[in-house]
Amino acid sequence: MDFNLHIDRTRTASYKWDNREAIFGTEDVLPMWVADMDFQAPPAVIRAIRERVEHGVFGYTYPSPAYYESIINWMRTRHNWSIEQEWIKLCPGVVPALSLIVEEFTEPGDQVMIQTPVYPPFYHVVESHGRELVRNPLLEQDGRYSMDFEDMENKMSGGKVKLLILCSPHNPVGRVWTKQELQQLAEVCAKWNVLVVSDEIHADLVFEPGSHIPFASLSEDAAQRSIICTAPSKTFNIAGLNTANMVIPNEELRAKFSQALEKHALGAATPLGLAAAEAAYREGAEWLDALLVHVRGNMDYVRDFCQQHLPEVKAWRPEGTYLLWMDFRALGLEGKELSTFLIAEAKLGLNNGDSFGTDGNGFMRMNLGCTRATVEEAMRRLEAAVRATTILNEK
Structure with a gap:
């Protein structure tokens, strides 16, 4: 039950990992979208x-x-x-x-x-x-x-x-x-x-x-x-x-x-x-209980990171699921513009909020059923992209 063990899912016909070119137009993104965790099933x-x-x-x-x-x-x-x-x-x-x-x-x-x-x-x-x-x-x-x-x-x-x-x-x-x-x-x-x-x-x-x-x-x-x-x-x-x-x-x-x-x-x-x-x-109950502790830790990490380093992005801890609904509206980006920014600048593959309905514009869904290292890398990428854009806008 080591949920921080990295498992290489590429070259396994993984819809999440091996289909990045078709979904995002590039393989150079960290895929954190479809509701599919990166963990092995219970023993x-x-x-x-x-x-x-x-x-x-x-x-x-x-x-x-x-x-x-x-x-x-x-x-x-x-x-x-x-x-x-x-x-x-x-x-x-x-x-x-x-x-x-x-x-x-x-x-x-x-x-x-x-x-x-x-x-x-x-x-x-x-x-x-x-x-x-x-x-x-x-x-x-x-x-x-x-x-x-x-x-x-x-x-x-x-x-x-x-x-x-x-x-x-x-x-x-x-x-x-x-x-x-x-x-x-x-x-x-x-x-x-x-x-x-x-x-x-x-x-x-x-x-x-x-x-x-x-x-x-x-x-x-x-x-x-x-x-x-x-x-x-x-x-x-x-x-x-x-x-x-x-x-x-x-x-x-x-x-x-x-x-x-x-x-x-x-x-x-x-x-x-x-x-x-x-x-x-x-x-599977014991495995599930351990999984929930790990996922909740990932949720807390993203929430705390946003509060400390990315106040422009809001992330409220959900009561259930391993999916995080994130509010990017303060960036002034919506729909395809927001998606393009995250793919091109942050190298992140998330679910577009507007795919869940027009009331999802300005939001993205992030899959946190992954290792902590993946979450940390995602937040590093996101912070760097937001800061770079902020500096360019100020100039």
Whole structure:
């Protein structure tokens, strides 16, 4: 569990490291963008995969009772949420599941609400199916975001919003929604008969133990009008194994989702993905706890560095995720201009804030699931670029 051990990821067809030319127009950037950590998976996961590989046969497979048990136990012990095996439906990933849900549970012309700035695929899965996207922008004050319930209810009152995609914890702003916030959301959605699809892929990556509350655990009504999207992929850095689990307490919703899986032939599982996920949920807690300490340390380092050396850049510590939402608005740069500055002058590859929505202009998302040395190098580069630009502007 040495999270400061450098692992060379180049020449492994890494989308994060080996695709820099295609993404940023140059290989000469430090990539700290896509939500993919630079750490090896937990030892138990590597061991489980190795044992499965040594067996040597990789035929068709299915989730075993032990697989389901590992998920049920994890949700109970980590999130105080009791779920049943029949509620769990396997899918290759959360984004494919969101696409299926939008297609299956809404009709062309229906409205789907998202809370911006938010994970870019939320836009795509709505608009690609010909549904009307409705933005419910988060309110930002001094770096802390909150839900705008007045705007939400006003837009739902027309009766056309059929589905709300909740990001919990929120990517990119790092909020872990409180029970009170989630209960108010549930009440509004119940009032206007809106289905809640809660993307909880970052649920395990919270810095206050037990702070994440699964939406379906709020009440029986919330459980019956929601689909909870989970996966071990972000938590244990195994996204490439394409294994996710949708938790759907409502029998009718579950049946419709199963039909969508069958229609698109997406219900199959891979032997390595199942082995890795089960091992992660059974034996990964200690590794995860250590990871969170390391990531929180990285967050504190960047925040303190900005306060001491780069007051023009604001970095508030998130409540969850290993993704830092950074405010560059004081530099007077937005959109492509800001991105170009960071790539050309700071040699940093971050996520453009405006890719999360227009309310992300002037922001960037930095991935801190990396070694401390990487973080220190990134901040050295950023400080040098800002100072050089400041000197040029003064001249």
